[in-house]
Amino acid sequence: MKFKASFTDDGISLLDKRFLPAIDKVGRVCHVYLTPTHAMLLHNLLGSTGPEGDGPQCVAQFAKDLLFREYNVSSRDGNRVAFSVDVALLHRAIRSALAVHAQSPADGDAPAAIQVKLVNKQTPGSRSAAPFLTFETKGARSAVVQDVPISKPLSRSDVARLQDALDAAQELPETLVQVPDLQQLQNLVDRLKNIGDLLSVTVTQYGDLHLQVSTSLVTVGSEFKRLRILGARANAPVVDQNVSATIRMEMAVERGEALSVQVSMKHLVKSLQCHLAKPDCTFYGIAPNGACLTVIFQYFIPGTRLTDKSISFYCRLPVLDPGTS
Amino acid sequence: MSSSTTSGQGQGQGDDAPDLVCVADCVHGMVDALSCVRWNKHQGAVVELSEHGIVVTVEESGCLQAKVYLKTELFAEYDYGAEGRPRFGLSLGLLVDCLNMFTVPGFASPVEIRYPGPDMQLLLRSVGSPDACIHAEIRTRIPDTVAWDYHFEHAGNTPVTFTVKSAILKESIDDLEWPGSSIQIHFHPDPPSVIFKGEGHGDLEIEFSYYANTDLLIAFQCDQELSYRYKYKFLRATTSNVPSSVLKENRGSKVTIGRGGMLKIQHLVSVARLGTQSYHNFAGGAQQPSRIAFIEFFVKPEEDD
Structure with missing residues (x-):
């Protein structure tokens, strides 16, 4: 299971300025669902399993090219990956990545894009490895790596349920x-x-x-x-x-x-x-x-x-x- | 008065004209005035309608009463068709919450108030915009017939009274929370002064001296020494919810002590919004000066043992 991508400038500011503030208010924890064509932030699609019970379902779906360049996602489940994340932590990481990114680059150099990838690593003090979403940002004077803890990737059956719920939501009101x-x-x-x-x-x-x-x-x-x-x-x-x-x-x-x-x-x-x-x-x-x-x-x-x-x-x-x- | 000309939501009312159909062009002031007498969440109020306006009365524990006078001048239209003075009870909280619906920015439009509805409800609806409408129906009840004994008479030949800036009165009463329990109000004719004294967990005395600061007491009248004690919680209710607009304008609140120590505190609340274009006035004259809602509190003194 792999995921690695670089944010587009528009994509990351869309998340920072618009979607993450909204998603955070709807619920503290959301699912991130990545497919070969789309990236999604989802609330309450798996029913009342989360701490917030059966709240409103909320779906924010982006075409991959809007948010990312060099988007690679692969898994044995049709190259789909889903996990849950604390929205406030995700937003904080993105905000600070943007702050580092905004440091003026050396003359003539375009700033390197903000990269995001899925990693499994062992943190000090823990015995087993845990999954993280890692943001790598290179500014003019510093480079910052941030690890945002995420849940274990959703099982194949849960991803299928997520996809089913999304498909079911396609029926539009008359x-x-x-x-x-x-x-x-x-x-x-x-x-x-x-x-x-x-x-x-x-x-x-x-x-x-x-x-x-x-x-x-x-x-x-x-x-x-x-x-x-x-x-x-x-x-x-x-x-x-x-x-x-x-x-x-x-x-x-x-x-x-x-x-x-x-x-x-x-x-x-x-x-x-x-x-x-x-x-x-x-x-x-x-x-x-x-x-x-x-x-x-x-x-x-x-x-x-x-x-x-x-x-x-x-x-x-x-x-x-x-x-x- | 003629019967209503604006037909409303009345269904099955037959040919009976409603007792009252009136239109307020802005209900912010009304919300302020009614919030002023809302000292707890579940509070019943009695509404009395007459050709002079609407009076809303609330009461607590046989010791505290408040009245809000919404005179006809506050309304753009006031069509009163009843004989006698219809009275009904309702929840003050609901009335304030419903009126508050009409203060949503962007929705602020004239509000029609109508009584009774088909099921004796109080009906409210916005009448300004054809494309957005807010409506409310508040269930009313038959008010208690127990007579409240808040008859107010001046203590002597001259009324014993003083007028103080509203913000100062509120601040003083708030400060008296610390000693709490029972507050003595002492009028002193010479030198003219009023003393609020709290004795409970400790002592606290607040003196308003007429000559000390000309801005403090706007008026003072007293020909005899008088002193009564009042329960702090009732005294506090008289200023705790005074709207910020009253404190900002700081016109002055009038405090009077009547026969037997009955305390009367009056506030004035501007009902017209500053800077807003007025609709037209029922009285037809210049609008602003008359657009004041009067609020009166009556507090009975503590009985001496």
Whole structure:
């Protein structure tokens, strides 16, 4: 089992400035999954084995060329490697590698790329070798090697489960609506979470997103209308605008033009931390049969409005009540 | 008053006009004012509606009462259609949390408040933007009919009162936490001064002397020596949640002692946001000066053994 690669400048700054801060907020420990074509950071894909239980699934997938040059990964399991790592440690190593790297190089020399590889080594005081992700950085005056401890590589069966979970997540919601301002949504949810722990989310084919918390004493909801729609759409029926949002949503669900699910407020708050990765667009949708609430983050190729297909970033929130399935 | 012109979420209300439909163009000040009287998490409040405005009352242990007066001038629209004065109970915490929903940056839009809903709820909804709407329904209950005895009368011919900068009052009461338990408030007409004295784990005396510093006591009125003791925890509740806007403006809080030692503390909270364009005013006049919510606390003195 081998892995060795050099970071691209864009790739490492993407991890440092955007993805690792977001991934760290979603959960302390994540899986790193490397395949011959992609590198991924994953949360909660193997179910409730981790310390954080059945939190939201979060997938950040990068085409290998976006993050790395000279990317080599090999294993007896179809050249796939997966392990878990403490996100804060990984981020710290990357930040300090960048700091060393930023030392101005001698005239005319381009700085050497930051290298990362998988090693198995014995640390002082321990009897057996342990796996590490090692970062090697050469600055103008110093060279630094950092070892980030990682878990033992995942077994063949666990890697297969990881891949199965990823494949299962490919099923897209029929309708996705674009939330214009994620920060604003976060402000709203920060206040909503004082009111209750369970949130019903409804997405209609008319471009409405409705969030509602109900307890025995209070019902509070927030409705976003006329959002941009991807996928199946329908014309909103002419309904008296004075009919409450709750009733309008129920009617849309009855007509089969909306799906509604209940999710944990805690999960939603966590998934909203993904805005730290500064996506260009965010879409909400409910997977067929109300299987989960899907949040898809989209990135544009810098300077264009074209989707950057080399990044795929999404969250899937487990549904507490199948709702309209 | 005419019945409501803005129809709302009322379903199955028949032709009955709601008791109240009003619109506040910004609820930040209302949240501040209500937070001021929120001294514990699960606190019931009684709301009373009238043609003059909304009064929210909270009470604790038969010793402490607070009232928030939201007068009609604070609302951009105020349509009152009830006969008598409808009263209902609700959870103060929920009311504050729900109003707080409408203060989300970017969502700040006028809020319509309506009572009663189809199931006697208090209904709130944003009415500013057609594309984003926040709505809340708060379950209300029938308030207790037990009469609270907080009747306030001046002790003599002239009221015994002083006005002090709000921040100083809060700081002084916070400092008295150390001796704790019971705090004596002593009015001294000559030389004019007020002394707060705590005796518990130790002694601490804070004296406000009228002549010592002209900035300290803004007003002082007292024609007789008076002294009463109050439980520290109730005294503390009168300033512990005073919103930072009140401390920043530092207008002054008025402290009065009435007959039998009933203590009244009044704060003023600006309800209009500084620098925000005002919607239109119900009263139709210049908006800013009248946009003040009044808060009154009443604390009963400790009984002498």
